[in-house]
Amino acid sequence: MNRYFVSISAWTIVFASILFLSGCAYFNTMYNAQKKFEEAEREVEAPPQQTEPGRPLPQGTVQPRPVPIEKYRKVIETSAKLLENYPKSRWVDDALLLMGISYYRINDLARAERKFSELTTLFPNSPHITTALIWKARVLSEQKRSEEAIELLREGTGKMKSGTRKADALFLLGNLYYDLKKWGDAAEQFHLSLQQKQRGEQRYTALYRYGLSLYNSGKHAEARDALSASAKASNSIAQAYDAYVYWSRCELALQNPAQAEAILLRVRSSERFLDYTDDIELELANLALETGRVNDAMTLYQNYIAEHETGEGRGLAFYRLASIQRYHQVNLTLAKSLLDSVIRCGASREIADSARMAIDQISKGLLALEN
Structure with missing residues (x-):
């Protein structure tokens, strides 16, 4: 019998057959635990709910389905009954795994860790060892370990x-x-x-994060290959968008500004990325600034501010304009005024903190000039 947690439905068929043939009470107990576990996992692993039909979730957000806590508690209760009444059953390691995952799902991390540790210690030859190690690592990660x-x-x-x-x-x-x-x-x-x-979508995410890791390591040529492949293959709109953007940044780092711009323009013209129109305009403005087209960048940032009364993008546009005035136009008074606008308009905390630091530096510089 294949006891690996690869196909839950296959488990159900096997357990049903055993139950029918044997009528053993502990098989019945394990079968009930497995069925309830399967139901709960289907609810947890269902695709995220969307706020509007057909509209992708905003970038960087997650809206998972509620965890069916009572179903997982039932799994724990039934599995514990098997451990108590049939401690020498061949399904003890299976019960420990179900309990560990269920405890993890309801955020009882200490008990989850204990069950995974019991499984790996007491049953070193269990077919669930690899699965238990992965889940235990998830528990440790959740515990900031x-x-x-x-x-x-x-x-x-x-x-x-x-x-x-x-x-x-x-x-x-x-x-x-x-x-x-x-x-x-x-x-x-x-x-x-x-x-x-x-597995399917996990492979695309691994490819995407592989590319980002290479990019952040300064290996832009290798990152370009991974990110371009991810951009074309990913089923996630948000992930594909980010992959295109970082692919463009790789091209810029490799001294290919025309190719970098072509990638961004391709994204802007794609119906798939209509929800990222605002983001791509800022990327094009950043590209203009990075390639020395300061006046073009100023125009793009000013247009963005005029079209958006609120939002983090507006704060970023003000911050970039302030940088232009500070470093390119050397107009410190205007730069300081623009940085004040960054803080007032609801910029992200990171950008707002950077703006405050820049204001402090400019204020000290202006004071020094006056003296």
Whole structure:
């Protein structure tokens, strides 16, 4: 019997057959736990709900379905009954895994970690070892123990057989390094995960993050190859958009400004990215500034401000205009005024903090000139 957690529906068929043939009580207990677990997982793993039919979720946001807490509690209760009443059943490791995942889903991380540790310690030959290691690493990450999660996965992946589970582990390891901004290590793990048999959309995300990790490592030629492939393949509109933008930035870093602009113009003309029209206008303005077309950049930023009364993009446009006045036009008074507008118009915290710092520096400079 294949006891790996690859096909939950396959599990259901197998358990149903065993239950019919044997009538054993512990099989019945495990079958009920598995069925309830399958129902809960289907709800959690369903595609995110959208605020408007046909409209993609805004970039960088997630709107998952509610966790069916009561169903997971039922899984825990039923699995615990099997452990208590049938401690020598061949399904004990399966029950521990179901309990660990269920505890994770309801955010009881301490108990989740304990169940995964029990499984890996008591059943070193269980077919669920790889799955348990991956879930335990997720628990450690949620507990802000990323270094422990990394150590666990680095040790574990070396012993894993090739396949989708190893791909999952390497992908998670890449994400842990990515979140820590350890770009070289992240790129290495994403690259290794791409060499395994990987699940559909996860493969595109691994390719995308591999490209971003290379970009942040300064390896722009390699990043360009990964990001261009990601941009063309990804089913996620937000991810594809970002991949195109960073592909353009790679071309600029490689001294190909015409190609960089062509990529952005292609995105602007695509119906697929209509929800990112405002973002692409700012990217084109940034490109103009980076390539020395200061007057063109000023016009684009001013047009953006005129067309948008609120929003983080407006704050960024003011900030860029202030930079032009400060470094290109050397008009410190106007630069300071524009930076004041950055703070007032609802810019992101990062941009607003940068504006305050710049105002302080300019104020000191103006004071020095007066004296």
